[in-house]
Amino acid sequence: MTDTSTSNANESPRPSKHFIEQAIDADLAAGKIKGVHTRFPPEPNGYLHIGHAKSICLNFGLAQAYGGTCNLRFDDTNPSKEETEYVESIQDDVRWLGFQWDSLHYASDYFDQLYQWAEKLVLDGLAYVCDLDAEQTRAYRGTLTEPGKNSPHRDRSPQENLELLRQMKTGEFPDGSHTLRAKIDMASPNLNLRDPVMYRIMRAHHHRTGDAWCIYPMYDWAHGQSDSIEGITYSICTLEFENHRPLYDWYCQSLEIHHPRQIEFARLNMTYTVMSKRKLLQLVKENHVNGWDDPRMPTISGLRRRGYTPESIRGFVTDVGVAKFNSTIDVVRLENAVREHLNRVAERRMVVMDPIKLTITNWPAGEVEMVDAINNPEDESAGVRQIPFSGSLLISQDDFQEDAPRKFFRLKKGGAVRLRSGYIIDCHDVVKDDDGNVIEILCTYDPETKSGQDNSGRKVKGTIHWVSAQQAVPVTVRNYDRLFAVENPDRVEEGKTFLDHLNPDSLSVTQAFAEPEIKSATAGDRFQFERLGYYVVDADSSESELVVNRIVPLRDSWGKMVAKGKAN
């Protein structure tokens, strides 16, 4: 149970405890438990997403906070959906988030024990073999408002049930022809208690047990007992299992085994995001994204590739809290969490996205001067680097306007601006092409205004970033935006699907020019490109091509003003 990374500001402990911690405190005080043992129990049928991160942080975090233990257990009771690829990715993701399980388990480890317990329930008259098929079972179950009716096979003798169960196990019956069901109450208002199925016959190859079994336990029949076997004290799960708790309790009580306490919390929902595994799988399978780790995916692997840090995800998760209210978190909270972290730790670099040529007419021809640039104004220990400055520069087209609005503090004709870490320059002219577009900006520099040693007293409103044209390094930039264009992609009109809400501009690839220092960067390095945003070097980079992903843009109050028409 180790948190391997350093703490960060928004990971500091909350001032008050959430309802699960309060429940634990009460149990501890009442002597009901002696320690805290939790587990994270994913089904290996897909990649983990940010919602799972909440569960991971909760379960591992509780164990940490109370000096207890937390297991990782794969809930692999349905071989038709589960794959080894997923069990590997899940382990990678949990570790990457900064957690280490105390022990690793599989529900399939308990198949033998589960089966023995099933025979016990049969012998105790608490379970029976039912010959109804799936459709008949549904019909007998009744509805939300009407009670069900008893299966015609409900009153078989324990001995007969035992024989039939053994035949089920040894493969005497075809798939779907029989089930083992708990004998509870077909009239219960809680449908989970209307003689729930414990075992179904399913000839499928299991990723761990192979073809040893042709009957597989249902979730309810496997989950609580798995918790029990591992000595779990708190079985923490999401709200939709609330109605299953009476059944969870019934199994533990009927079996007279260690009885963990199930506590439910609200799963994480986020704006501009879909979270269902089915939909994420569809995005991957239909190639709307480039795989599970596409940087636009809300998967842990997607966020990792996007450049999110584990610290920022943990910070986000503690920040949004744990409760039973079914809420939707604004995705800007996630974006803000990574900004907050990266602002403190990411070194700055200058990169020009949409370049226009800027010539300094009074610069000594051919001369290149190395200027100092601060690596991180938030962290003096990050030091300084050197950047080549010359008479031929590239700046962003956004940073120049001939006819600028009143509040435009960047470069305009007849105006002045500071070149970050360089000099103040004055724009005296522009060069245009035949269509009248500005293709080159002509400036003079003020030698008295060198950054760090400026005694001129000159003040200018704006500072812009730049690179020296000769030394500039081309970089392929993948500017990612939200995958969906609307706040709630799950809400769709008749005849449409969530796919209709995909944001067509969620990725734009562009060629940019970076200061030469960028050449020393390797995959996984994160930077703040000054005035633009945070970026991470992607694994697709090679000797010949540097590829970076935009993690999140910087806040842009100028852009906001322009959008609101307040720039004048």
Place this chain on the structure above:
RNA sequence: UACCCCGUGGUGUAAUUGGCAACACAGCUGGUUUUGGUCCAGCCAUUCUAGGUUCAAGUCCUAGCGGGGUAGCCA
């Protein structure tokens, strides 16, 4: 329509468990700044409604309203 759960600023989460509704994010104002970033300050609430208990109710009681979950041999 049955059962279960949940309702506190725009969004989330708190409130010493009956004692001045707080924090964060967003938004809006302004300040600082060699990143229009960061940072700093200010503003932003009839606690779903109606009754009741109480010196005192977000918290307790009653009724209503609203939202979510549940009818897989999925998890």
